[in-house]
Each structure stands twice: as C-alpha cells, then as structure tokens.
Amino acid sequence: MKNIIINFSVMIALLASCSPATEKKVDKKADSTEVKVNAIPAPSPENNTVLKSYIPVDLSTLVPIDVLNTKSTDVYEKYGIEFSGNCYSCDLASLSITKDTMIWTNVCDENDTFKIDDFSYSTEGSKTIVKTSERTYIITQIDKAPIYELVVEGKKLELNNKRVSRYFTTKKALSLFKEHDCGDFEG
Structure with a gap:
C-alpha cells in the first residue's frame, strides 16, 4: 500500500x-x-508617411486651361487655352508645386510670381492635397491626358495680376490640345 x-x-x-x-x-x-x-499595423503609418512625401512630378509644370467645348468627348478638343487670360489680358497664373515650394506665375511674365514655402501635402490616389495656414488646395487628376482640376478651400486666394484657373495641364501636354497657343494674336 x-x-x-x-x-x-x-x-x-x-x-x-x-x-x-x-x-x-x-x-x-x-x-x-x-x-x-x-x-x-505598424507598417501602415510608415506607408502613409511615404505617401505624404510624394508630390507628382507633373505638378511642377502646370499651365492653365479651360473647357472650350463641353459637348466634345475628345479631351484634347474639350479643353484648351483660355484665349482672353492667356493672350489678351494675360492675367492667368501657371502653377508649380515641388516638395518645398509652391509658385504661382503670371503666364505672360515669368518674373511676376507669388511663392509659398510653408505648406504640408499628402497624396491619395489621383488627388494631391496641399495645406497652408490659410487654405487647402485640392488638385485632382481628372483625366489621363493629363487634366487636373484645382479646388481652393479656405480664405479667398487673391493674387495680384494672376487669376487662378480651375483646370490645368502640364506644359509638355499643352501642345496636344486643339487650341494650345494664341496663334497670330497681337493684342
């Protein structure tokens, strides 16, 4: 036992x-x-950081365009230069955004500029959001042509002798549009 x-x-x-x-x-x-x-989950914020540090290269050479033919399905005929702002009154502004500078330049006088250095930005798909203390600029690529639409939120943007367009394209792509220059206009 x-x-x-x-x-x-x-x-x-x-x-x-x-x-x-x-x-x-x-x-x-x-x-x-x-x-x-x-x-x-830790890599997700790192991915967001990578996205925030990316400004599309196209945004460094944006020129203003306008809707010329709303009925056209061909993007290169639908959009083109706004004759008055580019050729007659010369009051439109081109836009250049790089990772540390945003520059608005009069289309007829490259020495007439307005520069913004203090901003943050993020990219979400085809949309780039640039924020300053007074406004938010939302630049959305709406067509592969490339066509960009600009929406400015916040305090009204007033630039001396530089009118802001709603639509932009790259300087390189401008020649592809049906109306892409002032022609023989001598105004």
Missing part, C-alpha cells in the same frame, strides 16, 4: 509539473501571436 501511495504521489507530481509547463508554452505562443498582431 505504501508503494501505491508513493507511485500515486509521483504520478500526481509529474502531472502537476507538466501542466504548468504546457500552459507556459501556450502562453508563449499567445505572446508571439500578440507580437505579430502588433507588428502588422
């Missing part, structure tokens, strides 16, 4: 010593799973 009690005690001791070790192994797996779960 003494042997039975001793053997039974040893078995209970062995079972008791094995159970917590098994639980500890399970806990370690749970801990490692928790670490993996915590590590997965």
Whole structure:
C-alpha cells in the first residue's frame, strides 16, 4: 500500500509539473501571436508617411486651361487655352508645386510670381492635397491626358495680376490640345 501511495504521489507530481509547463508554452505562443498582431499595423503609418512625401512630378509644370467645348468627348478638343487670360489680358497664373515650394506665375511674365514655402501635402490616389495656414488646395487628376482640376478651400486666394484657373495641364501636354497657343494674336 505504501508503494501505491508513493507511485500515486509521483504520478500526481509529474502531472502537476507538466501542466504548468504546457500552459507556459501556450502562453508563449499567445505572446508571439500578440507580437505579430502588433507588428502588422505598424507598417501602415510608415506607408502613409511615404505617401505624404510624394508630390507628382507633373505638378511642377502646370499651365492653365479651360473647357472650350463641353459637348466634345475628345479631351484634347474639350479643353484648351483660355484665349482672353492667356493672350489678351494675360492675367492667368501657371502653377508649380515641388516638395518645398509652391509658385504661382503670371503666364505672360515669368518674373511676376507669388511663392509659398510653408505648406504640408499628402497624396491619395489621383488627388494631391496641399495645406497652408490659410487654405487647402485640392488638385485632382481628372483625366489621363493629363487634366487636373484645382479646388481652393479656405480664405479667398487673391493674387495680384494672376487669376487662378480651375483646370490645368502640364506644359509638355499643352501642345496636344486643339487650341494650345494664341496663334497670330497681337493684342
């Protein structure tokens, strides 16, 4: 009987010593799973940071255009230069945005500029958002041509002798449009 009690005690001791070790192994797996779960969301903010530091190259050479033929389905006939603002009154502004500078320039006088250095920006798909203390500029690529639409929110943007257009294209793509220059106008 003494042997039975001793053997039974040893078995209970062995079972008791094995159970917590098994639980500890399970806990370690749970801990490692928790670490993996915590590590997965961490790259998301880094991806957002990468997006925030990206300004599309096209935004460095934007020239103003206007809707000329609303019924046209051909983007190169639908949009083109606004004759009055580019050729007659010369009061439109071109736009250049790089990672540290936003410059509005009169289309007829490259020395007539308005420069903004203090801004932040982010890119979300085809939309680039530039924020200053007074306004938010939302530049959306609305066609692959490339055609960009500008929406300015906040305090009214008043530039001396530089009128802001609603639509822009790149300087390089301007020649593709049906009406892309002032022709023989001498106004």
